[in-house]
Amino acid sequence: MKRIPPLLAACVAAAAFAAPASPDEPLDPDKAFVPTARLVASAPAAAGAGERHGIDVEYRIEPGYYLYRNRLKFELHPAEILTGPPEVPAGIEVDDPFLGKSAIFRDRVTIHIPFAVSIARPGHYRVRIVAQGCAEDRICYSPFVQEVAVNIPPGYRVMDFPATPAPPAAPKGFPR
Amino acid sequence: MKGWLPLAGIGLLAGLAGVSLWLADRHATPPAIEAGPVDASPAAIQSAPFRDGQGAPRSLGQFAGKVLVVNFWATWCTPCREEMPGFVKLQSRWQDRGVQFVGIAQDDPAKVAAFGRELGVNYPLWLGEEGVMDLSRRLGNRLGVLPHTVLLDGQGRVIESRIGVFAEPVLESRLAAITGK
Known part of the structure; x- marks a missing residue:
């Protein structure tokens, strides 16, 4: 009995596996949209301005997925150290035929949650996020809740933490 | 020339054709997502x-x-x-x-x-x-x-x-x- 040559076997296998054995499953929202948090401090934005302190929440968004900018909600717990609303980048502008102009995030986005260092007590701080997003052309996730946390260590000082990088310019594009 | 070479070529072409068809179908219709069990009367x-x-x-x-x-x-x-x-x-x-x-x-x-x-x-x-x-x-x-x-x-x-x-x-x-x- 003749043995099947390896190249022929490989080609037959390629034909057999041309179609996927299982359906292409969308990712769980916690895998499609992954938030992380870190403490940051940066130099004054202008002469006379105070130093900026806060928590940067960075979202890593899987290719083919996007988050809606205007549906992101952030809550800091405990909230006593907050000095203002979250600073959310402009995002990618989209012109929805029904909803009008809005913005989405792809790939990566960093949201800055400012707090006052003068009242920042050492401790454990949680950021509760409500987000909405979609897998392009396939499905959208109903609002989902995620949580990230940071620790403010005893003796927190500005120089202990890296400067916040400048946000990139907002590209334009449309969700499909 | 080995006798199996033409067969290998056919196999390779079949594989490529299959992949092309799958990609074309994937583009036209998103793949089905398996539903879960029904738990409602x-x-x-x-x-x-x-x-x-x-x-x-x-x-x-x-x-x-x-x-x-x-x-x-x-x-x-x-x-x-x-x-x-x-x-x-x-x-x-x-x-x-x-x-x-x-x-x-x-x-x-x-x-x-x-x-x-x-x-x-x-x-x-x-x-x-x-x-x-x-x-x-x-x-x-x-x-x-x-x-x-x-x-x-x-x-x-x-x-x-x-x-x-x-x-x-x-x-x-x-x-x-x-x-x-």
Whole structure:
């Protein structure tokens, strides 16, 4: 009995596996949209301005997925150290035929949650996020809740933490 | 020259053709997403409370005897809106053959009404409260995503549950198989 040559076997296998054995499953929202948090401090934005302190929440968004900018909600717990609303980048502008102009995030986005260092007590701080997003052309996730946390260590000082990088310019594009 | 080389070439071509077909099909129709188990009785499905655009209470039981296409959607969900023109066409073609579409959204009533008018939706667009996604999950939407479409028989039993876009030709072939028409 003749043995099947390896190249022929490989080609037959390629034909057999041309179609996927299982359906292409969308990712769980916690895998499609992954938030992380870190403490940051940066130099004054202008002469006379105070130093900026806060928590940067960075979202890593899987290719083919996007988050809606205007549906992101952030809550800091405990909230006593907050000095203002979250600073959310402009995002990618989209012109929805029904909803009008809005913005989405792809790939990566960093949201800055400012707090006052003068009242920042050492401790454990949680950021509760409500987000909405979609897998392009396939499905959208109903609002989902995620949580990230940071620790403010005893003796927190500005120089202990890296400067916040400048946000990139907002590209334009449309969700499909 | 070895005798198996032409066979290897055929195999390679077949493989490439298969991959090309799969990619083409993948582009045309997103791959199906397997639904989860159904955990709702026909009575619970038919009596689940919704409201119409005027705020009047509604339930799927009012369409008992018809094959129902129940579509969970939202105005902010682009894939949902993209599949709905196909539903409008199918409702027109199948309304005399015992098929009724119903859209269910947990959404801003004004936006739902505006979208219904803009698209010329010819089937009821109802609204639900907090329990809408819970019902959707119990009807097989194990991922809790939109769109989700459920086919029910005349007694409220689940025939099929589909997560993601239900393409018009696919749905039409299912309706033909279910109704035998």
